[in-house]
Amino acid sequence: MTTVLITGANQGIGLALAQQYAAEEADVLGCCIEPATAASLSELASLSGSRVKIIKLDVTDETSIQSLKDELRDQPIDILINNAGIIGPENQSANCIDAEGWMTTLRVNALAPMLVALALRDNLKRGYEKKLVAISSGLGSTSIDSSSTLAPIRYAYCASKAALNNGMHALSRDWANEGVLVGILAPGFVRTSMGGAAAAADPTSISPEESASGLIRRIAELTSATSGVFQNYRGEKIPW
Numbered sequence: 001m002t003t004v005l006i007t008g009a010n011q012g013i014g015l016a017l018a019q020q021y022a023a024e025e026a027d028v029l030g031c032c033i034e035p036a037t038a039a040s041l042s043e044l045a046s047l048s049g050s051r052v053k054i055i056k057l058d059v060t061d062e063t064s065i066q067s068l069k070d071e072l073r074d075q076p077i078d079i080l081i082n083n084a085g086i087i088g089p090e091n092q093s094a095n096c097i098d099a100e101g102w103m104t105t106l107r108v109n110a111l112a113p114m115l116v117a118l119a120l121r122d123n124l125k126r127g128y129e130k131k132l133v134a135i136s137s138g139l140g141s142t143s144i145d146s147s148s149t150l151a152p153i154r155y156a157y158c159a160s161k162a163a164l165n166n167g168m169h170a171l172s173r174d175w176a177n178e179g180v181l182v183g184i185l186a187p188g189f190v191r192t193s194m195g196g197a198a199a200a201a202d203p204t205s206i207s208p209e210e211s212a213s214g215l216i217r218r219i220a221e222l223t224s225a226t227s228g229v230f231q232n233y234r235g236e237k238i239p240w
């Protein structure tokens, strides 16, 4: 039985991942900041018997990460998906560098996935698949000019995803000899809270379900050849 841990599993792409893995009969550890208000995740948990378990986790809080580790103890995790993320401050153009907003964005999107990965490293090593996955963004690519699709450029968000990519790429090298594979995956432009009105109005945007099903295929196909490679949910390589 595959065990999958997903952060930010109460809505959007994280919830769709939890639903689809549960439908595949995986054991799902769905993490969220406040289980008491995670209605859709609670419904999934009650419909799937004991296969979906909800765990409280604020990825910015090191005590919360330690509590997660304490709760899991030596439980093997096959697939660890760092999905939780934020778009960052409202105004993050070249004319407005909101220092606190930047730090929060970097903390959630870039530092937290590293801290969660390190905390659960032994659980991952005990798993059969040993797959560490970061839900990144095409906006983390320095090579792609995002100014046409996003005006103004969201400096903090783009920087945070570039930092995430860099850290996860380094882990793909450093943990390779432990058998850990690292997926760095962009989910597309998705109609979620984060995607907001722009995604809702964009005919090229996709549903969380379509994104999740592509991500799950990429994770299933992850090998040492694609570990540390930045790719989208369709399996197309993205330039750094």
Ligand SMILES: NC(=O)c1ccc[n+]([C@@H]2O[C@H](COP(=O)([O-])OP(=O)(O)OC[C@H]3O[C@@H](n4cnc5c(N)ncnc54)[C@H](OP(=O)(O)O)[C@@H]3O)[C@@H](O)[C@H]2O)c1
Pocket: 007, 008, 009, 010, 011, 012, 013, 014, 032, 033, 034, 057, 058, 059, 060, 082, 083, 084, 085, 086, 108, 135, 136, 137, 138, 186, 187, 188, 189, 190, 191, 192, 193, 194, 195, 199
């Ligand atoms: N939507 C897109 O078009 C798009 C494109 C590229 C990349 N992505 C990435 O895809 C991932 C999922 O985004 P989404 O579109 O599904 O957005 P979303 O619907 O806003 O969901 C974000 C999730 O992250 C959780 N989260 C935020 N801060 C957290 C924290 N400190 N601790 C724990 N959980 C936290 C949220 O919890 P609460 O509900 O409690 O706030 C929520 O469950 C993110 O990493 C995002 O950057 C999305």
